[in-house]
Amino acid sequence: MRTTTRSGAGSAGQPVAVLVLPSSGRGPVPSPELGTDEVVKNPRLARWRVPLLPYTPEEFDAIPGPSVRYFGIVGEFARDLVRRGRILPWLAGDEARWRPVLTGADARRFRELAVAMPPVCRAVQEGAGQEEGRSGKVLLGALTELVDAAARRGFPERLIGAYRPGRKAALADRWLLALTDADPRLDEVEPDEAAALTAALTAWFAAARGLGGPVRVEFRLVEPVGDGDWRVEFGLCSAEEPDVRVPASRVWAGADFPGAPDPERVLRAGLNRAVRLYPDLDRALREPRPTGMRVDTRGAFAFLRHSAPLLEAAGYGVRLPPWVGRTRLGLKMTTRSRPGPPNMGLRETVDFRMDLAVGDQVIGEAELAELARLKVPLVRVRGSWVELDDRQLKAALRAVEDRRVTERTVGDVIREVVLGGAEELPLVEVDADGLLGDLLSGETERRLRPVPTPPTLDGALRPYQERGLAWLAFLSGLGLGGILADDMGLGKTITTLSLLLAEREDGARPPATLLVCPMSLINNWQKEAARFAPSLRLYIHHGASRHRDEDLASAVAAADLVVTTYGTALRDLGALARQGWERVVCDEAQAIKNSAARQAQAVRQIRARTKLALTGTPVENHLAELWSIMEFCNPGLLGPARAFRYRYQEPIETRRDENAMSALRRATGPFVLRRLKTDKTIISDLPDKQEMKVWCTLTPEQARLYQAVVAEMMGRIEGSDGIERRGNVLAAMTRLKQVCNHPAHLLKDGSRLDGRSGKLARLEELAEEIVEEGDKALVFTQYAEFGTMLQPYLEARLDRPVLWLHGGLSKRRRDELVDRFQGDDEPMIFLLSLRAAGTGLNLTAANHVIHVDRWWNPAVENQATDRAFRIGQTRNVQVRKFICVGTLEERVDEMIERKLALADSVVGTGEDWLADLSADQLRDLFRLGPEAVR
Template sequence: MEQEKLRLRFTAQGFTPDETVNEYGDEVQSWKTRMTTAPWQTLYALSFQPRAPWLDAAGLFLYQVADAFQRQLTRQPDLELRREKITVEPDAETLRALSDSVPFVNGAQFVDAGWLCHAFAQLNERFAQEVAAFDGSVAMYLAGKSQQLRVPERIFFHLVESQDDAEYPFAFLATYATRTAAGKVRHMPLKYALSEYKGRRDKLLELLSCLNRVAEVAPLIAEFMEKGELFHPLRLRAEEAYQILKCVPAIEAAGIVCRIPNWWRRHAHGVSAAVVIGEEKTALLGLDTVLSMVPRLEVDGIPLSAQEIQDLLAQSEGLVLLKGRWVEVDHARLQQLLDAMDEQAGEVTMMEALRMELNGKKDANDPDLGVVIKNGTWLNELLARLRTPKQLRSVMVPRSLHATLRPYQKEGYTWLNQMNALHFGACLADDMGLGKTIQVLAFLERLRKRSAQARVLLIVPASLLGNWQGECERFVPDMPYMRLHGGGAKELGEFVAGDHTFLTITTYGMASRIAQLAQIEWDCLILDEAQAIKNPLSKQTKQIKKLHARMRIAMTGTPIENDLGNLWSLFDFLNKGLLGSFGEFREFCRDLGAHPEGYGRLKAMIAPFMLRRTKDDKRIIRDLPDKIETVDKVSLSARQAVLYRQCVNDLAKRLDELDGMQRRGLVLALLTKLKQICNHPDQFLGQEEYAPQESGKFAMLGELCETIYEKRERVLVFTQFKEITPYLDEYLAQRFHCRGFVLHGGTPVAERAKMVEAFQSERYVPYMVLSVRAGGTGLNLTNASHVIHFDRWWNPAVENQATDRAYRIGQKRNVMVHKLVCQGTVEEKIDQLIESKKELAANVIGSGGESWITEMSNEELLSLLKLEVDR
């Protein structure tokens, strides 16, 4: 059985455990508790243990961060002297490697260089705290933590280039760390140790003892010791420096840290083989475009000419200065590379080139030689422009567009046009509220102007039909469109087959049923809320992917979720084959645990095809006020408390009698009942009086709305229960002294559009009561400056989407978000889950919402449901 994983997510300042559907064993539960209360202290402790099999992708990355910290820590020769005062910071190479290894998990957007530096600082602080309290040496402290760690010796070896001396182009110096009279740690040439420890032979021998180990693995160092030269600065010939550089791994294994030229650390000193793809410009039309593939030899990315290669073959083995760079000459390897080059010339398609990039840029046919596959100048520049649309040449916005695009929206519009010109599928993944619709309409208007015979199919959720219709009439009134909805699939199919309207708008349900849609060659196929095709095995997804189009656009605010299979399905629609078959991609994902640098390659590969901007980025969107979220806890009325306890007691009596689906059904039914009781006892009892004083939530709602009414502001009230909406409407009409709107699943699409238009107008419409399912996505209701979640939907993504009806572009005020929770009930206990999930992508908890609760043991379940307040 597969090991269950402790799921973690990243936050702005660290990480925290995710609530999951799994029950944990004692050990994992213990670590989960510790990570919740003291995450960095727990990570620090965990990092000294063998890598735990229950770590998820986020946990493995955190382990990698801690491992990098330990490596940096144990490379400090003054560690023993500085102890708790040591400061360990990630170097540039460490930051790059870790950034390339960030997994596709919730909160990954927070993990940047600043986050990583903060992580090092947190681990550094934990080390300092423990070492300060430890009565012994740092070496003893680390030995007690892990036998794999050792404190480096206090001696450094420095090898640097000396450009002013052609005969002796390198200099060597041995130093040691010592503490001055003022208590500061300094690095001094090794010769000063002879005077510092004069008369204290034992201390001197203790300092120098490591040199005997080094002498056994580095013959030249042994020679320096025999001649007494190690205590003085030395000039070295290239061949002498080469001898030392070759021994660096063994020297450092013996405990001495070496400061050497970066080009040797980076392995940039050897001749390597590269196959350059797309060096010259080509007429690029789609992923099947053929690109040139030209082999070459190079040093640190700099190509070598045929004459330079012959010159290297004529040199003796060792270090040779070439083009201002030191090159390691190895005749046998150089000849192998030359032989391999003869077999590398040819052509590849654009898709094959990108697949090579995903697989690590190494030629699978010659893994030992390490032939690198790299993009040429033209291909690199193209991909860079697509990844950063600001670099693209601006495209004129049609005058017939009745809107002014913001700068970032113009970039998105230009990007869509460029992707269309290249015949690439594009994912517009801006945050909800940043104006994906207007960017797409601008793109379609230009397409219509340039190709009057073009045909576009737009597929949207049913709830957004009216919204798209309204946006078309508002922003592109000259654009012909038709709506395929509200009739039989056969009749609609016959109609669309003989029609040539520019834009056809339909729903996912109808698109899956109208067979004629797959018989048309669309110029552009657009999916709004494209997460609808995230499941590659669903019938709906399979039917949508059968549609034919030259250009495909996916619109979604949450393209990357926990399951990378969702990402594969999205790209299988946009650019089929780019991520390989589902089986191939799944194999790639399985390998990410052992080779996390693959995450970086995957991000780089999909970046040209995905444009994502977030409304939290103040550099992109400065006119969107912050939203302020509060959890308003209310007390149950006496009547509510009695009914609540009664339902829980009834469940307790029946739990032991049922199992399997019957138990699951019983638990889910009870959860619905408890939510109804928390709203109002009459909702649970099916009565119609709804006296406000019988419900804590109604009382709180009245208090909040009284203030809102005094300021003549507007509010959205969300509930997941259609049956309570008329009673909320009646109550709010009394509080506001006028009536607002009610929108739920039974509201006709045309009526919804009229409601939105009225709510957004100058006329004062104080409130709108919405069911979460019907009003949670796609509607623009920025006239509201308050959002009240009357009851909680136990999926943070769904709640956030509902809140975003008001918190989006066009909002000129702060948005106050109130979440009503009954104290001591299951609502309050679940609240921590919702808060911990609020930054996650949609559907992380799953469409089942509270189904995870049914997997609890009887004892855990009753503990969760039990009313914890005295009444």
């Protein structure tokens, strides 16, 4: 912000502010973002003189706290106001400024932001008698500054050409110049001149604020009865409750209107103002008490196409007939497959016909000719009114000409459907049979015969997974790419592995599939492939020892599945692009959501017979991402990004345009398979509780620390015995588990968290998917200090609530957290200390449970899991246990799995039993395997 509240100056002239903050006897209570585990039981408010340190984002290498991110959202609101021109110039003392005009929805948005403001944002004490700042006032101050800055950026040039008034020029001239100048100050402001300018600007601003009052003038377009005229009728309606309305005739007759002491005056003033946006209104205003006006068909069309959107955007009420924007002239495509030759895939020829249609009614050529003859933009077709302007008419006549084409290939038809017709004449219906019918139905997966579980799969596919496999095989057979976007936990990995196995069932040896994934997932693919598809020949192309040149070609030739990371794919692009691939698969395909990013461009350059994207993120919510991922799967199919933005993205994201939404569903439906775990057919296939292991790697920093801890602790263990030895073993376990969690957990040095832990990277990815799906998760850790570090970090990453329940909280606070988690419908994460929350709580709002570190006591872990998986739970629960491969975590997990089969009691006492292992056994247990670091 440009100005800062200054409540004084420090010893070196440094500005300081007095802040009211929660405090203890020692000082202000640390904010959670500091990650300290200091617990203050009963904080009180106290005033503190705090030095102000201005900085720019570029000079600050840290994740900003929620109060700064809050002002980031305010900044976006400011830019939005400027983009929409909801600003007016102003004279503030001796400064030329811009300020926001907050009416209607913008005023509501302002109040929403004010209510949400973190208390710390208004903690600056401005006067001696004042303790707490007012959020509305603080927000208006910040917003005005941000609007002023954004407006100056939006007006890079002077508003009046080369004219540069001198110091003695009229104040208005100098004021206008200063509105676009870096320095808003005006010299030598004469009070009389300033008063006159301020009065004019004040009246202007007041008129602008008046546009968004609680009662507004409404315009209603009424269809003609029989051969009569259209009418635009006037009235008043409530801004908050649009159903509360009174027609103008009753207003002139003296009817009351809630919230308007003088309804007649409101109506008259509103109509007089509206004439600036709807000039035809002038005709009606010649009457002393106008109630409406007749318009011909052209006038009605002009009103609904041009004036109505303007009036609505300016804050007037507008009511249009229900068919407006819905029923329009479009194209209906019909294709019929031909009997005879075998399936040729995309090259197969089908009979093809394109008709003009309104709704579900087909329009014949004669009918179109008659409509063209009428030359009116609103026509009644078989009882329904349809907008038909010149552009649409010309497009329709062209489409009729094109009907001479009576056959197309399947590939051409798909492209035509995806393009969705022209803007003025969209494709509104498709009727296809056979292969195309299956593909374009958007329900291909249900219409295909499920592919049974391949015999070489070490496991059984669930029914919906067999349908998914059929869908993948169907698209792959056609040489088309697809996006498998099933909810997380539904088995995208096993379905993909099954596809590779099915392709090799009859001894075929197709070229290898290249799978690109985030580094955090390499071990998962390796483990899952080894477990479910041991017959697949796997090559991991990653790390310093990866093959190059001819060795790479040999390794690829000898493999069925090659797994690499996005980073390696970018680095080795040339070598990878030279190999002959059957398929490229992008896992966690949101990694290529930004089409301009280098890794997205890299994977697009690797050629293959087909492409497949795997993602758990609902792609329909992120249209730019959808385009980028589709561009990878089926290059060029959705057309250029700019056309996609214009045709689909903008209408859907800004207006929720239903026509555009259904057109996009039709265009992408064939290539996207997304099943939700809440689908009825899926739920019945799923077990109530799914337990999964999540394999994580260490970063090189974690590996170095791990080895240092092993070396140090083994020395201590070998030099001790009895209780001391036991203590050393348990201390070694704890320290190694801390390393596996995060270096900062071991070092306790308050250092940054991002990019230093494989486990944390995986937790972030999972948490993002969980909240993106609208779900809630419990995340258990046995270490309170780790939870304290994670809470602010995850909250900043997700911008969603991350609650943290640990032993240091009062009973009241614990109850508050539980109530919020259970009662609030927002997706969120609940971090819990295993000791403090392992029993007793009812947290059935969660359908995901993550054990981020392990106590290695199945009974304790199950009790914790049962916070979510218990009576009252209505959904399937997914339980994930994090394990770092190649470390003691993996080895203890294996021991438990083995011993569980023998006797629960052996492992029933947590980690204590490990202390009885011999030095050699411990050395083997702690050993760092080469697979631990990727």
